[in-house]
Amino acid sequence: MSVSATYDVVVIGGGHNGLTAAATLAKKGKSVCVIEKAEAFGGMAREVAHLLYNLHPKVARELGLGALNEGKPLSTISLAEDGNHVEISGDTVRFADGAAHPDAAAYAEMIRRLKKFAGVLGQLSTKTPPKLDGGLTSLATLGELAGLAKMGLDLKRLGKKDMNEFLRVILTNAYDLVLDEMPDGPLAGALCADAVRGNFVGPRSPGTVFNLMYRLGQGGDVRLPKGGMIAVARAFEDAARKAGVDLRAGQGVTRVLIENDTVNGVELEDGTVINTRAVLSSAAPKATMEMAGIEHFDVEAARRMRHMRCKGSVAKLTLTLKDAPSIKGLSWDQMKSRFLIAPSAAAVERSFNPVKYNELPTAPVIEAVIPTLSDVEVASDGRHILSANIQHVPHTPEGGWDDAKRRHVINTVVAQLETHMPGLAALVESPDLLTPADIEARTGAPGGHWHHAEMGVDQILTVRPVNGMAHYRFAIGGLYLCGAAAHPGGDVTGLPGRNSALQLLKDGVLS
Template identity: 60%
Template structure:
């Protein structure tokens, strides 16, 4: 029987980040991926941009990333170009809400920066006591958060406490008028979430997206280059990555994970098993009999209902969006005419229907238009309904790029259910679980399992359902690897 120090289930970017971190510490790591390739949600068919990535992670990956602007498209041609806290009309004209938007963006980025310290390490638990080395480190991390809040000043601190629980719709429209600028900001607050901008807590989701200043990057060679970079880091650390190898179950003996059994019946032994899957899927792999009823109930109740579909159009030529320069065609293109329109797009999804006017995020690539369609239902998909969504998205794009439909040579529609089947992401959710205030920090993914460990000894979560959550950051994986090392199970 083959034996490793650690087995990682899933070669998504977080699983690979965990493997690389452990391999760099001299541990023998085997990564098992059921699909034919690596990357998970960072695969080029599913993702097209990098958000919320720290400078340190960009250097660590070594991938050339170019910052891109956002252009929020308007039916009347008065598109809005956005970069960080600056906003202007795409033709260079001054936007009437530019100053108010800059102030709002700067305030939200300051608030997000306070919370960013909590994402860089496991959530606080003080399990070793306040005077232990780990306890002192946690006190130091919380001290940074407290100091950040204090530096805001009393007025800003009160504002932080007021808006963090608020909805993005009111928070944004309290400062700027409704239109494509407000639409783009509120769309970012609900991207991938089962929520509209009027839903409580969506300001927190927006702050999470702004944790690294809200910058958006495009990888040279598409998102496949990012997935490949994570895999290369793991291989360089000595990790063995195997694709097309489905895991049938986690082998548990005496309440400890001692390896895995593959679908063909082959067993591989290890001292620890890290799972990129969600808590419920991981419990099922290990056998629910090893977990108490309450833990299983919480895992089953974790909110992870995917609401974003990916639509990929193969093109015979480059579409031209009316009113955009050549350079602006390389931007992140957003269809979110107003905050009200973003809210209205969510309403049909509540009843299992397609939005009449979908909110879109688009990126033009070589021979392809990559589109994320927000607020689609998880259930009820048929071939006819997939075709209807593809046609709806194409019709929406056509309104901004006349002649687009004539360039389309093929359409791939990946629904939340398809994404779940492809990647194992719970519910096909973009972040593996909702980023609501009831599912973050010590409550992520569920109460009682916040520090990556499950009740079975040596079994850990390392995917985006664990703290700090989604986006291509590698933090859940690296934090989980750090917890394994701190626990001394190897």
């Protein structure tokens, strides 16, 4: 066993959260090494994400990534079967041909309210969630509870009407909330699509209003940074390198070494040992537990981890096109939008039905963007890329994935897109489908899940990823979670990484 180096902290996984955690610690003067098992850094942000919805401004500022949050956000166009597509830009809604939309005022009012609520909730996203079971045992606990108390005060400041509304809707379903305010159609469909994105839910599932608020946490703008998500991943990598982090890609951690219930190193695939006082892991919580040795965890913690809900249900389809597609009635500029195929709230709920039984989708919700129209740097030879996130695809369909099932998903999605983009099928050169199972195999995300762990009411805030294992600390001295499975959850936000690093510093493990 050869000891190759010693660091204050080793970070397992060089996804954007691992890189954020590492940069945050290195900026505080700690020696940090990131071990990434893939050949490149960036994790899912690089491999599957296609838009920036939620990068937290604090992370952007602290890591010098402010430019990623600049520039004009993309509009969203919710495609309608009758061609009356709905264009959403910030709080404004109109038909894509410029005509007024009858539900524009109801939409603006609803978004105003949800953003206000999201702002109150958002205060908790930059903090370790309070421990509600330990009483006032320490100053740290008091600090955590103070965050909750401040949220309570801010809730009161909303006024009685809004506070009651917040408490009424927070754990309810998006379907009822939306259809209370407007008739069903592409606008309601768009809201419901955003409320279910990434999770194993339909808009009628409880907690989907919370998910919608999570989306609006940073205002809800959707961005496509120059150079695409590869450039975003590279920006996180550069920030870590600039902060002095040692970055090692190409082989994974196989074991977290423990002595006297405290971390003292990691072992890599080739047997190399790196000594360290703390390990922050952005790998899956269960995998982290296994790397550390299940015998170090109590039976209940291990049981909860085994039952953590993380059934991925979003697939990624990348179509290389011989030429740019068009949509009748939309200008060249509008073709640069984020497109949603979610023709109604009812259609979004129907999209969820097959995946409940591990069946293939028949009319899934689709979010698509053609990045090559906005960014000449990512277009080559006049070809274009259409990137689609397909909601409600099973991780493992009955009988497993085979060529016929993959072909079915590709054909279904291309046919749905073709109804709006005539001639699309003939433009497709090479379709590349990543099922949730492929995503799991490629990135290690448990179940290929968007958030590494379902964002359900039983797995958020003080119980994320599971009850008793929130707060980033992971049972063993010096071992922490820092990936999307930790609070506040997934998307390219950088928050789990940042929060976990700050918690480690607060705990005094390195002093």
